[in-house]
Amino acid sequence: MSPSGIADAFASLEDPRREHGQLHPLLDIITIAICAVISGAETWVDIVDFGEDKEEWLRGFLELPSGIPSHDTFARVFQLLDPQQVQLCYQDWISSIKPVLAEGDIVAIDGKTLRRSHDHRQAKSALHLLHAWSVEAGLVLGKRAVDAKSNEIPEIPELLKLLYLKGCIVTLDAMGCQKDIVKSIVSEHGADYVIALKENQGSLYDTAQSLFAYADARHPRLIGQYSHTEEISKPRGRVERRVCEVMTDVAVLNDLSQQEGWTGLQSLVRVQHAQLLDGQWQNTQTRYFISSLQEKDANQLLRTIRSHWHIENKLHRVLDVTFRQDDSRIRVGHSPENFAVLQHIALALLKKHPKKISLRRKRLQSARNDKLRWQILNAFSK
8 A cells, every 4th residue: 555555545535624624635634644553653643743753754755735734633634534435445445455355265244342432421432343354365354333322233234235255254253143144145245154153043043052962962974964073272381172063964954044044054063162171171162153155074164163263363452452442542523433444554554564573563663664664555566
């Protein structure tokens, strides 16, 4: 994303200011903010400090007819910018660097609350964003703000509408286990799904539990087609075991798909997770999943299920730890949602740059090193 790339991506963004008050070009404001966030800025004052320190460098590719904008200007502009327009501009940029996801790519969807974006005096709840994350590309593909009086369920289909998902695998936690959502994924987007089940799914959860209990009591191969895998891992000194079992071509699945409305349902999955303590497997946890994949390979489904947590570890945790998103007091108007887009852009650029150091160190070095910062801005240039 070179400066010209920023101009291309945000060229259609409508300036919310009155014409006589536009002392600073909108693209200059956006570009300075992106450069500053890459270099560690967390507030509007931080952005102004960066701009004043690097004004000579910024003049190499920006107009800056009235110098560096004040922190009030940055705050006011990002409060007023239409977040849907900003998101569409972001997706224009994503399309330019990752035009089409490959068949079989995993797109994880999950939500994150910006915890300090609330304003009790204005009776404003903390902003909750629903993200779509490409596991392979390591990019935020899109986001939707969740209404404070609602939950993620009605926003998931709206987020899906923003994405081109043909041939991809969409993963969701149990919140997304809804008939309308699975129908949208399969019928409208031509994608597959792997979705977690919880006990509040009622008959669907009971069916999955009963089928696997029947298999345990008899022989699993008596129930349609069956696949099994076991994985041992040693994260951070622990020894963990995951057993994944997959049932396909079970007659009851056709009933669930055709009669009860679970579109495309092809397999039920059980994953049992245990930890080795005192020579015995203990703390066993059992989770069930539904999937439209016709894969009979339990290894593949286990990798897909585990890949869903990349959105927590490689996006949400990074936004909190590296970008300190949960500590941000940016909260007025549309500024929290728009500032989140700046962080998504900065994260993508920092990750793309090949230097093998932590993102935190890369941000610190970018604040000092003009050459490195320019390389990061051009990280996606061919």
